[in-house]
Amino acid sequence: MTRIDLSSLIKAYDVRGTVPDQLSPDVARAIGAAFARVVVLPEAGDATRPSVVVGHDMRESGPELVEAFASGLTDAGVDVVRIGLCSTDGLYFASGSLGVPGAMFTASHNPAVYNGIKLCRAGARPVGQDTGLAEIRELAGDFLGDGLPEPADAPGAVTDREMLADYAAFLRGLVDLSGIRPLKVVVDAGNGMGGYTVPAVLGTGAGLPPLPLDVVPLYFELDGSFPNHEANPLEPANLRDLQAAAVEHDADLGLAFDGDADRCFVVDEHGDPVSPSAITALVGLREVAKELEQGRTPTVIHNLITSRAVPDLLHAAGAATVRTRVGHSFIKAQMAEHQAVFGGEHSAHYYFRDFFFADTGMLAAMHVLAALGSQPHPLSALADAYQPYVASGEINSRVADVPAARARVVEAYVTQQGAGPVTTDELDGLTVSHWDATPQWWFNLRASNTEPLLRLNVEAADEDIMEKVRDDVLSLVRDTETDASDTPEEQA
Known part of the structure; x- marks a missing residue:
């Protein structure tokens, strides 16, 4: 056997590399074939016809890679549901609501020459190094070296499905923003998928009723070349436009999403960043209060880099906390093990039990809007209570x-x-x-x-x-x- 080494492309958490030298259509096809055999077919068993939901972000290479990946699945006898353009949390919603494995083609905040794949099992459960990704890497390498298996006797079919409206309605059902005071919010989508999801969730783009929000858009045009700045709000330079616009427009707050819109960063009315630890505490306390009202004992997960204010405030509110290693696979595993209501990381990934234990920047943003809009004080004053150190x-x-x-x-x-x-x-x-x-x-x-x-x-x-x-x-x-x-x- 001749195995092609894919270790530089398929890492511990996902697939990420340059196009086409590392991630080409042939490589995507081999990964699709391996994903079918390592995850999809064993998970389906004999009970149902296996199916996978696949989406992609705004990168130019996405559609061609999706087509190749889908052919690797259909040749293995797996049906493919293509949902087209979506955010990563939109793909997690599709996997969770349809109850099938999923694949999201994105390189998140990386430059335009990159693309990648985030894989999940049915119900948006993660596929990482210890949960199938290592086996997928080896099998895909074998397929590239020795050729793909013969197609199945009954190949899978490809269908297209629109999921944006369902995604928006689902999130609206988790956080009610209809009764908050009017807020002006500047949103920097960085030419990423936030420009697709924000109008649907916070606006009327998906046919939902208007909210008391005046959204000032920055860089909502989908453009995988990122002509204005990198879609990585963790880098302070990429927040400067949002900070300036928040002050210029006399906004109540600003939101910045990364390229695939699964992370959300917040600035206050002065343009000052609100730390992800403070957002973890703010959102965590809201979810804890909801759990306590239902008579349940809440658990919240946080990684070891978050502020000591997070466990301090949550313990005082009656919650248990679990401290984990850095990385989404560790957080998601602990979320599921402890049936935690919420989890937060210093990198602005926020995880919700009510969102299939997956991370969603949009839902975190909605909680911030709800917390701010349900009281009279500015965000700077509200945030001070959550970042004492x-x-x-x-x-x-x-x-x-x-x-x-x-x-x-x-x-x-x-x-x-x-x-x-x-x-x-x-x-x-x-x-x-x-x-x-x-x-x-x-x-x-x-x-x-x-x-x-x-x-x-x-x-x-x-x-x-x-x-x-x-x-x-x-x-x-x-x-x-x-x-x-x-x-x-x-x-x-």
């Missing part, structure tokens, strides 16, 4: 020797501390905490899986302490020989 943001350092740099930090903060007030854990990288003593601070240092980088996050009760810990750890990490850059982590 000072955080560094994620700082990346490119180092020549990652283990040696980490060892210097361990020596300074763990070995020399002895049995003092500092506590440590290695759930995901190294977390060192001085939170139960004075002054309060903690930091997490994680290595990148793909580059010689160390990622540092620091939080403290006041800015002076945060800066002191940040600068001290960075001096240990970077030493005198390393090249360093302060760039935010990119998460799709």
Whole structure:
């Protein structure tokens, strides 16, 4: 057997690469054939005729790749339901509501030359490294090296279906915005799929009644070349247009979506960013209150980079919290295991039990609008209650020797501390905490899986302490020989 190595294309969470040198129609066809045999056919068994729902974002390469992927499925005897243009959470909605596996063709915030595939099982359950993606990578490599199997005796059929209106109506049913006070909201879609979904959900584009929202659109034209700025709001430079427009239009808030619109970032009326941790606390408290009203004990998931304010506020409200590693596959697994009502990450991914345990930036945005519009205060005042501490943001350092740099930090903060007030854990990288003593601070240092980088996050009760810990750890990490850059982590 001659296996083609696809490890540079099919990673731990999804398929992501440049078109066409890494992700070509032939590769997409092989991945479709492998997806059919690893996930779709075993999941269907003998009970039903297997089916997969497939969508794509606004990238020019999407339709051709979808066609090739669909042929790999239909040759294996699997029906394909094409829903055309959609956001990633729109694809999750289709998978969850139709009860079939799904495939979303997107490279999220990556530049135009990229495309990719996010795969899920029926009910929007994730397909990751440990839940089928490694097997898909190997089998697709075999098919590329030795040829695809002979087509099934009864090939699958391809049908087209419109899901946008159903998606919009479903979200409207989860958060009622009809009674809020009038709000002006600037939305920066970054020429991504937010320009397709926002008019349907927050406007009347899907035939739904108007809401008390005055939406000021920025870059709603779908354009996979991203002519205005990258569709990655985690990078501060890509928020500048939204920040300026929020002030210029005297808006109540601003929303920014990434390329596939599964993440949402928020700025207040002054254009100041509201941290994803604050949004996690705000939305989490709304979902917790709803659970308590129903007589249920709520659980909320958060990753270990989110602010300590998140568990503090949620515990005070009567919720249990579960701290997880960074990454959507870990969050989704914990969401399902604990039947959690909500989950949040520092990268602005927000997960909802009522949305098939999947992440949706649009539903998080609707919760923010509901919270703001149901009380008289500006968002800056509302957000202050959810972000009492000072955080560094994620700082990346490119180092020549990652283990040696980490060892210097361990020596300074763990070995020399002895049995003092500092506590440590290695759930995901190294977390060192001085939170139960004075002054309060903690930091997490994680290595990148793909580059010689160390990622540092620091939080403290006041800015002076945060800066002191940040600068001290960075001096240990970077030493005198390393090249360093302060760039935010990119998460799709």
